[in-house]
Amino acid sequence: MTSPATAAPSATGIRRIVAASLIGTTIEWYDFFLYGSAAALVFNELFFPGSEPLVGTLLAFLTYAIGFAARPLGGLVFGHYGDRIGRKRLLVLSLLLMGGATFAMGLLPTHASIGVGAPILLTLLRLVQGFALGGEWGGAVLLVSEHGDDARRGFWASWPQAGAPGGNLLATGVLAVLAAVQSDAAFLAWGWRIPFLLSGVLVMIGLWIRVSVSESPVFLEAQARAAEQAAAGAKAKPPVAEVFRTNWRGVLTAIGTRLGENISYYVITAFLLVYVTSHLGLPKSDGLNAVLIGSAIHFVAIPAWGALSDRIGRRVVTLIGSVGMIGWAFAFFALLDSRSFPVIATAVTVGLLLHGAMYGPQAAFISEMFATEVRYSGASMGSQLASIIGGALAPIVAVALLRDYDSSLPVSIYLAAAVAVTTLTVLVAKETRGRSLTREHRPVRAPVPVTRRAGHDAVPADN
Numbered sequence: 001m002t003s004p005a006t007a008a009p010s011a012t013g014i015r016r017i018v019a020a021s022l023i024g025t026t027i028e029w030y031d032f033f034l035y036g037s038a039a040a041l042v043f044n045e046l047f048f049p050g051s052e053p054l055v056g057t058l059l060a061f062l063t064y065a066i067g068f069a070a071r072p073l074g075g076l077v078f079g080h081y082g083d084r085i086g087r088k089r090l091l092v093l094s095l096l097l098m099g100g101a102t103f104a105m106g107l108l109p110t111h112a113s114i115g116v117g118a119p120i121l122l123t124l125l126r127l128v129q130g131f132a133l134g135g136e137w138g139g140a141v142l143l144v145s146e147h148g149d150d151a152r153r154g155f156w157a158s159w160p161q162a163g164a165p166g167g168n169l170l171a172t173g174v175l176a177v178l179a180a181v182q183s184d185a186a187f188l189a190w191g192w193r194i195p196f197l198l199s200g201v202l203v204m205i206g207l208w209i210r211v212s213v214s215e216s217p218v219f220l221e222a223q224a225r226a227a228e229q230a231a232a233g234a235k236a237k238p239p240v241a242e243v244f245r246t247n248w249r250g251v252l253t254a255i256g257t258r259l260g261e262n263i264s265y266y267v268i269t270a271f272l273l274v275y276v277t278s279h280l281g282l283p284k285s286d287g288l289n290a291v292l293i294g295s296a297i298h299f300v301a302i303p304a305w306g307a308l309s310d311r312i313g314r315r316v317v318t319l320i321g322s323v324g325m326i327g328w329a330f331a332f333f334a335l336l337d338s339r340s341f342p343v344i345a346t347a348v349t350v351g352l353l354l355h356g357a358m359y360g361p362q363a364a365f366i367s368e369m370f371a372t373e374v375r376y377s378g379a380s381m382g383s384q385l386a387s388i389i390g391g392a393l394a395p396i397v398a399v400a401l402l403r404d405y406d407s408s409l410p411v412s413i414y415l416a417a418a419v420a421v422t423t424l425t426v427l428v429a430k431e432t433r434g435r436s437l438t439r440e441h442r443p444v445r446a447p448v449p450v451t452r453r454a455g456h457d458a459v460p461a462d463n
Contacts, residue, residue, distance in 0.1 A: 014156060017147045020213040021140040021160040024095055027199070027206040028136045029167025031102035032129055034195050035067065036270045036395070037175055041277075041284055042192050046110045047119045063123045067130030068392030074134020075380030080240055082139055082376035087146070088215045090376075091139040095210060097132035099203030101125045106196030134387075138380035141363035146218035146372070150434055151310065157363035158306025164359070165298035165352070168269060171195065172295060176288040218372050218437050240381065243374040250369040254382025256425025257318065257365065261358040262390030263418040264325050267411065268294075268332070268351040271398040275336060276344065279402060286341050294348035301353050305360030313433045314365035315426050321357025322423040328354055329415040333408035358422065368432035375437075390418070 043063075074094075082090045105125050111118045140160040148156040174195040182191045244251065269291050276287040309317040328351055335347035370378035401410040 014144075014148055017213055018144055018156055018159045020209045021144050022163050022166070024091060024206045024210050025136065025140045025160045025163025026166035026170065027202045028095060028098045028133055029164045030170045030202065031098050031167070031199050032067070032133050033168045033269075034102065034171040034175075034199075035105070035126065035129065036266070037171055037273065037288075038192060039063070041175070041273060042188055043122070045188060046192070047122055049111055062396060063119065063126050065392040065396055066123055067126040067133070068387045070127045070130030071134035071384040071387050072381065074131035075138065075384035076240055076377075077131075078135020079138060079377030079380040082135070082142075082380075083374060086215050086219055087139045087143045087376065088210070088213065090135055091143065092207065092210055094132045094136040094139065095203060095206050098129055098136070099199050099206070101128035101132070102196055102199040103203075106193040106199070134384045135380065137383055138376050142367060142376055142379065143213070145364060145367040146437055150436055152307075153368070154309035154314065154361050154364040154433070155303060155307040157367060158303045158360045161306070161359050161363050162299050162302045164265075165295040165302065169292065169295040169299060172288050172291045174198065176285060176292055179285050179288060221372075221438065240377045243370065243378040243381065247370060247374065247378055250378055251382045251385070253369060253425060253429050254366045254379065255386040256421055257362065257429070258383055258386035258422075259390050259425075260322055260325065260419030260422030261355060261362065262386055263394040264329075264351070264355050264415060265359070266391045266394040267398055267415050268348060268355065270395045271411070272336070272348065274395070274399055275333075275402065275408070280336065280339055282339060286344060290341070290345040290348045293345045294352040297349050298352035298356055301356040302360040305357045306364065309361035309364065309433065313431050314361040315429060315431050317361045318358050318365070318426045319423060321354045321359075322419050322426065324354040324357070325351070325419045326416045326423070329412045329419065333412055337408070365432055367437065368435040372437060
């Protein structure tokens, strides 16, 4: 019988799966990035009034970071059940949780209405967002990876990755339109709620698409195999425990691969808004529009980098991005300091192109590190643990460095050091391009005794 992973999927089938994953991840990232943009622009005044501007922004970014802290827990829970009952069901649940939390943010009373209860409610909803997104990434990229073929996995699996700039493009675009048509006072009074409430409509669209796709054939094959083993008396171990016991190197490699990519993205997109408004004194529309332009190009670049990784390897493409980003960490702020919008937009766009080289191959690269039975758990935990020390802290560290030194140089050093970690990790990692996803998970165990029978080769003693 032909393995589902080795059989070439129909173009219609894989495109439908890609569309479902891309639209879903775009909506979830829209929700997540919307909070980051609002934290940089308005939450300091609405939920943390009475502080110095940068201190209020720092407090807003602390609640932003709490969402990242919940992501490993989401990865743990969603990874466990995703490896047990399937990718599709968990993706539907993550979309509902994320969309519901974002919609509720749009209804929140501010500090002026209920005092300290406002930031507490905001923080609780941010935790729900982080928990949901912690399970989203692994499921979305695996659903595509496990439907696709080995030869073009880098290209197909990179499309859910494009949901990140897609969501950022959507969130930044909505905010940019509101900033253009509203006064600052109107935006601060009620306009900021519109993008959050819009999430309810987007989630309904995403759910309609996601429930129509089929479960991963690679997972169904592994599930059938697990049922046979259970019928034979084998006891299955929790996927998360198993992945840390037998493939902890894969988890560490995933963390290192994501670290520099994660930090660079949030410095370029989230911290940028603080830098151009608070440090350079430019209107917020300059930062929003620069991110808007860069995200549009980023959206196209990610699948292109993913396709290139199918030709020359995941490691080579990732290194192009990471090595380039080390130098760009210093050029980026020098260009921002020009205060010229075209130059700022160019700085953001080049930065996101380099980020795309790290991000595009990542879905296939990390998916190929783990066997099917533990893939959701391994990919989710590696990815989300990196998010705590990467994306969660990046805006906080960058804002604190800017406040303490009143210079971008420490931020550049911080960014370059993080990307250097990713470079070293990828240099020592094994290439995974072309690796089959149908291989069975084989827990480490003691060597099987070997006996010899007359006239036969050596065979395991239990045969």
